[in-house]
Amino acid sequence: MSRSNQPHRLPRPRSLRGRLVLIAGLLATCAVVLCQIAGLTVLRTWLTDQVDDRLSHFRPPAEVYRDLADNNGVLRPPGPAPNNVLPSDYRVFFYGQDGRLLPSSLGNGDGPGPQLPDSAADLHLVPGRPSTVAAENSSGSGWRVIDHAESDGIHTVVALPLDTVDGATTKLLWFSVVLGIAVAAGVVVLGNVAVRLGLRPLTRVERTAQRITEGALELNVPVADPDTEVGRLSLALNTMLDRLRTALHRTETSEQRLRRFMADAGHELRTPLTAIQGFAELLLEEPGMSEQRRHEAHSLINHNAERMSRLVDDLFLLATLGDTPLPHREPVDLLSLAAEAIATTAVRHPRRGITLEPLINRAGGHQRELDIVETSGDPHQLAQVLGNLLSNACTHTPDDAPVHVRVGAAHTGEHGCGTDRPDRFSTGPAPAPGTPVCILEVADGGPGVALDDAARVFDRFYRAAPSGPRCRPGSGLGLAIAAAIAEMHQGRLELDTRPGEGCTFRLLLPSSAP
Structure with missing residues (x-):
């Protein structure tokens, strides 16, 4: 499989300190993001409920319905009477008895209104329950609308824009983004300092272990607090070091004893071998020696050979006693x-x-x-x-x-x-x-x-x-x-x-x- 086909993986920090800081930063950032999402949801829901409450409690004046009935669905032009003057930014639309959207509406505003169908059958609104619709030409904020079905077959649609809700939510969203970035940066900086302080005992253990690997076997790992994880690790390392030093001492002692044993064995075997070699050379160099001296030389050779044989048997017995179980x-x-x-x-x-x-x-x-x-x-x-x-x-x-x-x-x-x-x-x-x-x-x-x-x-x-x-x-x-x-x-x-x-x-x- 080529490297180009392998999935790309994000690099991970190699040190424990870097991993702890990264984990702490991610957790803090996730916590801030979740809290801000929850706050945005609560705020938008509360503001939307305020708009719905205003919609539910507003009804157009009775004169409007008389004008619609007297003028065949057309409102009188604006005059001194406040027929088409609505408080705040309300918009009111009417559907006639035939279900068509009437051209007359109430409300002021230069921006686009809500996007409503031409027929009341296409409203898909539950009477008396607020709903959200998009703005005309899909530009600007949405609208919150409610449908009131009148007794004479006229449908009254009251609408309020959601620009206030969207504006407040947008400001809080940007505030959350800036706060999340600041918290993440603060956690990385302060978390790095806190992790360094918290891992200081482990750093001392690391430095001591490095010195021990360089040859300072007499050192022990410092134990700050035996009730902590680092303290228990230090105690375990010190126990391991004590056993290691004991094993090395035993090995060194065993090597010294083996060298001394080999030297002693060589010294013990050299004496009879020297005697055997000397008497054998004497017999070869003096072929005409007397029978008594020849017998004495043979006896001494035999005595030293027996001595050497006993030494070899004893050495073999000592070598096998410690390594073989009892037969x-x-x-x-x-x-x-x-x-x-x-x-x-x-x-x-x-x-x-x-x-x-x-x-x-x-x-x-x-x-x-x-x-x-x-x-x-x-x-x-x-x-x-x-x-x-x-x-x-x-x-x-x-x-x-x-x-x-x-x-x-x-x-x-x-x-x-x-x-x-x-x-x-x-x-x-x-x-x-x-x-x-x-x-x-x-x-x-x-x-x-x-x-x-x-x-x-x-x-x-x-x-x-x-x-x-x-x-x-x-x-x-x-x-x-x-x-x-x-x-x-x-x-x-x-x-x-x-x-x-x-x-x-x-x-x-x-x-x-x-």
Whole structure:
């Protein structure tokens, strides 16, 4: 379709301020026009009623009808008697008994009279009811006429001109036009000022939003009055900005953690790779080395390859734990799980004293009996959590330091568990007080963890300084994996540390008991 065939549309103002001024001007102009039309209608009706009242109360003198009868329908010529002298601007016309318009008439006036037919049958006037007819030759104002049917068959038509009515109406019409133009202009000028003042809070919001889009993310939109539309809009924008800033902060923090994680992972993998590369080059450069040294080099290559394989497996597990849902859930008995984990750890650490105990009631100072503690989850992943906690306790404490594994069920807050306090470090939010939970604790009698180290102990690749000459540093992924698995099970991992007296890692899981 060509542009020439498209309907032409009036341009609309683009700004809200211009639209409001235009709408206000149109409404005011329409209101003035409607009021003036109503006034003109009332005025013309009132003036016409005045003319009709004059017509209804006027009748020609009786002498006129005698003259018409005596002179065969012809009035006597003007004389001293006031036969054809009428007040004001009346015009009187007569139709004879035969229905023809008589040539005689009463009234003075130089202008054209009303346009009347030659026959009374063509009058189409209701006797006694005023009507409007046009002027002769369709020039000048119209006439208001009334027909009086006499008893002798004569029709008397009395007429009054409407020039007074038309003149008053015309003057009022021009006054209405001038007033409407003045009102429209005043509304446009004053309305523009009023709209600017009324939209000043919205203008401030617009300027602030423009500065925010230019990079000033720390700004907030000013809130003038929260009970107004602009105030509520400002509050909504501020809420949106707070969430946006929080999301940007989380994104930035996540990017920093990812970069640090990649750097730490590269650093951890570079050590065994360097060792493998060095021993492999040694075997290639010295083909005649002794069998003992060759066996030692092969053993070191195998050890570093296993270490690198474990690091890769741990990294893959950490990468998939947060992105994949729990594969399956089934009832898990934490007491049996703890017994199996203790048996497995005892094989690797035969000199370590590890005990399985019930949960300590810190309020009463006594212990309960060991009993089945059942939760819902993945038994293999929960076993890995307990294995990592036991491995961490055996690795970072002296060989003669005891390790206590405690299992029990309680409500949060009963044993001091599941709550936040200054000397406790955890991986997630505290559950509501009184929530039933399953608890699994691994406490050791070692030197404990320093408060500075405890705040970062669940971070990936973070390794605290060795607490003794025989303590071997780990990869820094065991506790991070345990924390991720706990969060997948809607649980929480806590650390209570007492430097010089040992520390306690506590796993809290939702209870499956009714």
